[in-house]
Each structure stands twice: as structure tokens, then as C-alpha cells.
Amino acid sequence: MNEQQRKQASQIKQGNPADVKSDSDANLDRLKNMDSDEMIGKYFQTTYEPPNLKKAKKRLKKDVDIHYDFSIPKEMQSIGDGKKFLIRTYGCQMNEHDTEVMAGLLTDMGYQLTDDTKQADVILLNTCAIRENAENKVFGEIGHLKPLKLENPDLIIGVCGCMSQEEAVVNRILKKHPFIDMIFGTHNIHRLPSLLKEAMFSKEMVVEVWSKEGDIIENLPKVRKGRIKGWVNIMYGCDKFCTYCIVPYTRGKERSRLPEDIIQEVRHLAAQGYQEITLLGQNVNAYGKDLDFEYGLGDLMDEIRKIDIPRVRFTTSHPRDFDDRLIEVLAKGGNLLDHIHLPVQSGSSAVLRVMARRYTRESYLELVSKIRKAMPNATLTTDIIVGFPNETDEQFEETMTLVKEVGFESAYTFIYSPREGTPAARWEDNIPMEVKKERLQRLNALVNEQAKQAMEKYEGEIVKVLVEGESKKNPDVLSGYTERSKLVNFRAPKSLIGKIVDVKITKAKTWSLDGELAEQTAGVL
């Protein structure tokens, strides 16, 4: 829906309640009489513009608008008093952080958090579209929520996040899950208070998905998960258009927050006692490219390293944009940690070319060696896709040899999943699923072996651990992460939660380390 359509629609919905009712009844009648996706799409185009992948691919040169004037409409400021909300989050850190913003908005409207669906007055599903199984999980959850809605018709259920930016998903929900009250896109999060109001007072499903390239809305409230580690968005969107990936369509164009806004947020977190921040973006190395002054991620990190916050991470890097300035700044160390997540996707230059990654196996290895030269102890981790359309055995073997050559200490590995609207989804694929699964198993076995070897090096060493809380498996054990993102479990007083302590590693496992408080820490307790 464009701005003008939105105004028109909201004028209709804010009219007198009788009008709203008859409007909604008419909508429902018309919906009942439709029997195809095409018809539904056609009808809804009269009231909103569905997400359009082709259009999204055309990036406009228009400057990004930054808004500093966000506020919750007066009539919504206490609408949630005495009520509760629950948000289910799927997917990446970006979504986790969006959930913190939505939790902030709902809290400012008076709602309180619950983790019990039966107690919730508002349930939001913050969805991920990156692979088909992520979407299947969400549709499964939507099915589970139906009985709750039947039991409690006042319950508001909303679907948001990346899936709502997909036309096919919106149409499927409209057609098959009419009990959903609202669908809103990644560009519409700040509109949550108004959308909630529409959903409460209108009987029709509220759908607001802007296919726009996106603005930046500053000053949104946030309820952060925990007070030890915090996420800070430095940019939004992605312009890389890797041929398999849905993100550039669901998240809009690359747009950087102003350095001063980011630095202010980091300072604020430091003042509140946060011990670690992670700078977030789909392609953080493109940070600053859209600003009208010369400034990049290296420059930003160089300023952030001077802020009194013990640990600074960033994710996700794109090898193409990882420049020398950033390497030079990271090598200064201090609070800038030397764990670099550098998704490679494939070890074959031919596959990388059809993925449109814009680097080759050779240039990736060159980058790795530059990083290692500047930061000899850096830990490298990655993302890999196996079974890209028509990937040959030889090309897959190139991925295996690259994993060995770089010595990745862990990797997120995926079987390629076709995403509607992306170029790769249209290509014929002659690799059987069995072959893809077998490749994934072989790759995982190699990654596990390397992860184990990397862990073994820590036996007998003293490492710095940011203590995050009780271990998930045993409340008598504390757990936290080292500077290089290794999970450590050890017994110690709970008073250490939130602190960085020295731990002596006693045993290495594949994905975690066991340890005990180092003598110097134990001695001062």
C-alpha cells in the first residue's frame, strides 16, 4: 500500500463504526465468493499494493528519509493496560532485534510480556523467509494458534517480518487463515500502534505491507532481551541481490544510519552497563556507501573502539566489501574482537559467479590471508550453501578443500532452498535431493572435525568469558562466551553473571568447553 492508499484506507476505517462494519461485511462477502489466488490478489490491489518482487529489484536513487519524530498516538498510549503480549521470533539477529523494537512499542502502550499463549491478548509471529523450512514452521504455528482465537475472539494475532513481504504468503494467509487479524511488513514496524488499533476496531484483516525501499526511523522504543549483550542496527536492507536470496526484496535497499545516531546508542548502552554490543546489518561492510560523505565501517569501528564497552562484534560481513581500512582498524584490537564471520557460500568460483557473489575463490582466500596477517589469532566462521542448482561433484569438492584451507572453526551450512521471485528459483536443477543431503552430511562432518580441533587448542588455557547466566542444561553451572565466541560452561557463584572473568579450560568438546574459575578470579571472590 502506498502512502496515499494508506491514508484513503485509514480514512475509510476510521469513519463511523457502522460504516466500518458494513464495509467489512462487504469485504467478507466478496472474499467468500472468490476461489483463486489471482482473484484475491486482484481484489486486494484495490485497497493495497501487494509486495512486488520485480519492482523491489529496481533501486531508486532517492535519498533515504530519516525520521526522528516517532511517537505513539495518544489514544494508543494506554490501550494495553492490564493486557499481555507474546512475540515468537524466527530467523536472524535482525529479526530478534526487530522483536525488541516491537516489544518496546507494545510496552509503551501498556502491554506486559507473557510467555504463555493462553494469557496473551496480542500474539505476533515475527517471521523469516530465508528458506522454505523456516516458512513451513510459521505456517505450522499459525495452525496451532487457531483454537486460541476460537476460544478468545478478542485475541489479536499478527504476522510480520520477512514472510509478510512476500505476495504469495500474504495471499495464502488471506485465503487459508482468515482468523489472522493483521499482516504487516518489515517497513511497517513503527506503524504497529496504528495497525493494532485498526485490527481492534475493524472486523477485516488489516494488511499493510509497503514494498518501498525503506526509510530509517530513529527513536523507536526497545525492550532489550537482557542487560549484558545488546544489538545495534547500523544499516538496513541489502543491494547485493545474490541470485538465491530473498533478503534484498524483503528488507529493501541498503541504507545506513548516521554515525552520530549509532555512536549515541552505543554510548547509551555502555552507560547502562552493557558488556557487549553487536553491530548489525545484512551486509555491514557496505556501511556508509549510501551516505553523502566518505565514511565506512572501518571509520565507524575506529570511533566505537574508543567507547568504554568491553566487547564489540559485527555481523554479517560480505567478502566483496571487506576493505583494508576495516582490517587496519580491527587489528588495533582492544574491544574490537577478532572473531570474523565471513560467509563464503561456496568454494567454487564458477558457483560463486552464478550466485552473483562478486568474488572468486582466489579473492576470498586473498582476503583471508590479509586478515590473518593483520590478526594472526583471528577466528573465522562462515555460511555455506550446498546443492546450488547444478552444482557438480567437483564444485562441491572445491567447497570442501576451501573449508580445510581456511580452517573455519564453525559454519552454518544449508541445503539450497528455492525462493520464489529470486533468479535461481527459475533455474532448472538436475541435482537430486539425495545427493544434496549426502553433500551436506560430508560437509558437516568436516566442519565438526575442525570445530573439535579448534576447541582442543584451548585445553589448559585461561580464557576471558562474559558470563551470561545459568547453563541451559544445568542451573548449577554458569555459561558464557569467550572473545572468539566459544561457549564455556563452569561452576561459579551466580554473582558473576554479567561480568567478564578468567576461566581455565579443563575439557574441550565439539561445540563447548568445560572450565573452572581461574585462580586469580577465584581468589578475589
Ligand code: SAM
Ligand atoms: N547477508 C549475509 C551474507 O551475505 O552472507 C547472510 C544473510 S542470510 C540471512 C544467512 C545465510 O542464509 C546466508 O549466508 C546463506 O548461506 C543462507 N541462505 C540465504 N538464502 C538461502 C537459500 N535460498 N537457500 C539456502 N540458504 C540460504
Ligand code: SF4
Ligand atoms: Fe542475501 Fe547476504 Fe547476498 Fe544480501 S549479501 S543478497 S543478504 S546473501
